[in-house]
Amino acid sequence: MSAKYSIGIDFGTESGRVLVVNVNTGEIKSMHVECYPHGVITDTLPSHSNLLPIGSALQNPKDYLHVLQNGIPLALEKAGLHPHQIVGIGVDFTSSTVLPVDKYLNPLCDYPKYHSSPHAWVKLWKHHPTKNRTEQLLKLATERKEKWLNKLGNNISEEWMIPKIVEVFEEAPDIYRETEYFMEANDWIVSLLTNTITRSNCSLAYKSFWNEEDGFPIEFFSSIDVNFGDTILSKLKGEIKNVGTCAGYLSEKWADQLDLPIGLPVATGIIDAHSAVLGTGIHHSETLLMVMGTSTCHMMLNNKLKEISGISGVVKNAILPGVYAYEAGQSAVGDIFGAYVNKHIPETYSQEARMRGISIFDYLEEKANQLPPENGLIALDWHNGNRSILCNTDLVGALVGLTLHTKPEEIFRAYLESTAFSARIIFETYQNYGLNIKHVVACGGLPQKNALLMQIYTDVINIPIQVSKSNYAPAIGAAILGATAAGTHSGGFDNIKEAIKSMSQPIEKTYYPIQKNVQSYEKKYQIYKDLHDIFGMSHSYVMKSLKSNKNPSPSLENI
Numbered sequence: 371m372s373a374k375y376s377i378g379i380d381f382g383t384e385s386g387r388v389l390v391v392n393v394n395t396g397e398i399k400s401m402h403v404e405c406y407p408h409g410v411i412t413d414t415l416p417s418h419s420n421l422l423p424i425g426s427a428l429q430n431p432k433d434y435l436h437v438l439q440n441g442i443p444l445a446l447e448k449a450g451l452h453p454h455q456i457v458g459i460g461v462d463f464t465s466s467t468v469l470p471v472d473k474y475l476n477p478l479c480d481y482p483k484y485h486s487s488p489h490a491w492v493k494l495w496k497h498h499p500t501k502n503r504t505e506q507l508l509k510l511a512t513e514r515k516e517k518w519l520n521k522l523g524n525n526i527s528e529e530w531m532i533p534k535i536v537e538v539f540e541e542a543p544d545i546y547r548e549t550e551y552f553m554e555a556n557d558w559i560v561s562l563l564t565n566t567i568t569r570s571n572c573s574l575a576y577k578s579f580w581n582e583e584d585g586f587p588i589e590f591f592s593s594i595d596v597n598f599g600d601t602i603l604s605k606l607k608g609e610i611k612n613v614g615t616c617a618g619y620l621s622e623k624w625a626d627q628l629d630l631p632i633g634l635p636v637a638t639g640i641i642d643a644h645s646a647v648l649g650t651g652i653h654h655s656e657t658l659l660m661v662m663g664t665s666t667c668h669m670m671l672n673n674k675l676k677e678i679s680g681i682s683g684v685v686k687n688a689i690l691p692g693v694y695a696y697e698a699g700q701s702a703v704g705d706i707f708g709a710y711v712n713k714h715i716p717e718t719y720s721q722e723a724r725m726r727g728i729s730i731f732d733y734l735e736e737k738a739n740q741l742p743p744e745n746g747l748i749a750l751d752w753h754n755g756n757r758s759i760l761c762n763t764d765l766v767g768a769l770v771g772l773t774l775h776t777k778p779e780e781i782f783r784a785y786l787e788s789t790a791f792s793a794r795i796i797f798e799t800y801q802n803y804g805l806n807i808k809h810v811v812a813c814g815g816l817p818q819k820n821a822l823l824m825q826i827y828t829d830v831i832n833i834p835i836q837v838s839k840s841n842y843a844p845a846i847g848a849a850i851l852g853a854t855a856a857g858t859h860s861g862g863f864d865n866i867k868e869a870i871k872s873m874s875q876p877i878e879k880t881y882y883p884i885q886k887n888v889q890s891y892e893k894k895y896q897i898y899k900d901l902h903d904i905f906g907m908s909h910s911y912v913m914k915s916l917k918s919n920k921n922p923s924p925s926l927e928n929i
């Protein structure tokens with residue numbers, strides 16, 4: 371009998387990856403990465419010269435289709451498989467990445483009349499121009515004592531779906547009216563492939579104020595604006611399905627385009643970081659997973675519900691049936707290193723790296739590795755705001771301790787360290803609420819790319835960090851869901867746990883704390899925390915709750 375495979379598609383911030391994974395062994399038979407031709411649109415829309423509002427992060431939905439249309443056939447060709455060896459497809463996506471579509475699921479940005487309106491395009495998770503509106507939503511929800519807020523870290527983020535939709539409602543009423551559905555990009559892809567309208571419980575619960583018990587908060591929506599309340603539910607309709615179920619079957623149109631069998635099971639979508647929990651096979655409640663790339667998400671599973679202020683949310687059944695999944699995050703990590711390397715490195719460094727045939731990242735890592743942890747520079751890593759636990763996209767980065775002699779590698783190392791300190795604040799918040807952390811696993815692109823970074827994290831948190839073998843844990847997780855959607859009768863699995871046992875990726879390497887560095891970083895971390903409080907508190911929602919005589923969260927009292 372020929373081996374069976376599942377396709378996992380991971381839509382990231384800059385690119386999409388298609389993996390073909392053996393359902394019995396987890397072997398990655400082939401992989402294809404497609405960079406999005408339009409990338410992240412921050413300044414002007416294609417063929418238009420009007421500047422977009424600061425903080426815009428839009429995308430062209432055609433780029434996602436490109437990943438399907440090019441990526442799947444190329445990955446299959448590389449794998450050399452017969453299409454009937456594929457048992458299912460799973461999709462994960464960055465979130466909340468949202469687009470308005472018509473009743474045929476066509477994106478409104480494809481309509482010539484809307485081509486020049488930013489509100490008709492995909493708003494990527496890191497689209498941040500909606501600060502004031504989001505603050506108003508939070509104020510309103512807090513005043514109304516909305517129950518759902520407790521499970522979302524007592525916060526509303528600009529990175530979520532509803533603030534992005536309210537932005538369209540208020541600023542582009544014509545587009546809002548003409549939108550048949552606002553779709554998470556993840557659900558859009560799954561709905562296109564299956565020719566159904568399906569929504570995943572995972573993105574809805576973390577990003578759209580929906581929950582299993584109460585559904586959408588319709589009264590809250592009406593309190594924003596009666597017209598919004600009257601219209602929004604119909605634009606969010608679609609069958610809501612749990613992660614781990616089959617969303618539908620590959621339509622004839624897409625089967626033809628992708629050269630796959632008609633009727634192939636397609637899994638309900640999942641957020642990328644959540645998918646990585648499946649891909650790394652984490653099931654223990656005392657293990658924290660860091661999904662490290664452009665940003666970092668800190669994921670934990672637990673059978674108990676704890677409502678933790680400042681995290682991104684806790685949702686039951688979002689990753690594994692019956693289990694609560696916790697998410698917190700840092701909205702820029704690799705992005706900070708990338709911005710520094712691309713914009714601030716002297717030409718002499720780039721030349722030297724080129725001459726040695728290594729990347730500028732590797733060159734800087736080598737130089738930074740020669741520095742002791744005790745150097746005097748400390749950075750704040752808020753170049754894209756602070757997602758957890760201050761929940762403030764307005765916050766900005768800082769560098770303290772510069773002299774006339776500061777070298778680029780010192781700054782690079784300070785940035786690496788600052789993201790580790792920021793991660794430790796999240797760790798301590800989880801722990802303060804009773805989520806014990808005994809093991810730490812790291813996956814995503816960064817752990818494989820920068821060993822110094824991983825050693826610094828290990829020394830800062832003083833817990834060994836296990837690095838997953840695969841850079842592509844989210845795509846593996848998606849493939850696991852594809853195999854689960856297929857069921858045993860088609861060569862897949864009847865439940866996610868069985869699929870995880872066969873397909874999740876092993877640990878490749880473990881970093882251990884170096885005690886001398888642990889002590890140095892302990893001191894430095896205390897200074898980081900002081901800076902964190904001074905620069906963060908004046909802006910943060912914590913101050914707002916203090917002003918209104920509410921108790922801040924225990925974790926915040928401790929810092």
Ligand SMILES: Nc1ncnc2c1ncn2[C@@H]1O[C@H](COP(=O)(O)OP(=O)(O)O)[C@@H](O)[C@H]1O
Nearest residue numbers: 382383663664704705707708731815816819820
């Ligand atoms: N050697 C390196 N050291 C530190 N950061 C790096 C290195 N190489 C790439 N990066 C950063 O890592 C990020 C890419 O991470 P990756 O996990 O591959 O992407 P994504 O988050 O889109 O899935 C980019 O932001 C890039 O600037």
Ligand SMILES: O=C(CO)[C@H](O)[C@H](O)COP(=O)(O)O
Nearest residue numbers: 382383464465643663664665
């Ligand atoms: O908020 C998210 C998950 O809830 C985003 O998907 C994530 O932060 C972006 O991921 P990446 O850095 O891997 O592109």
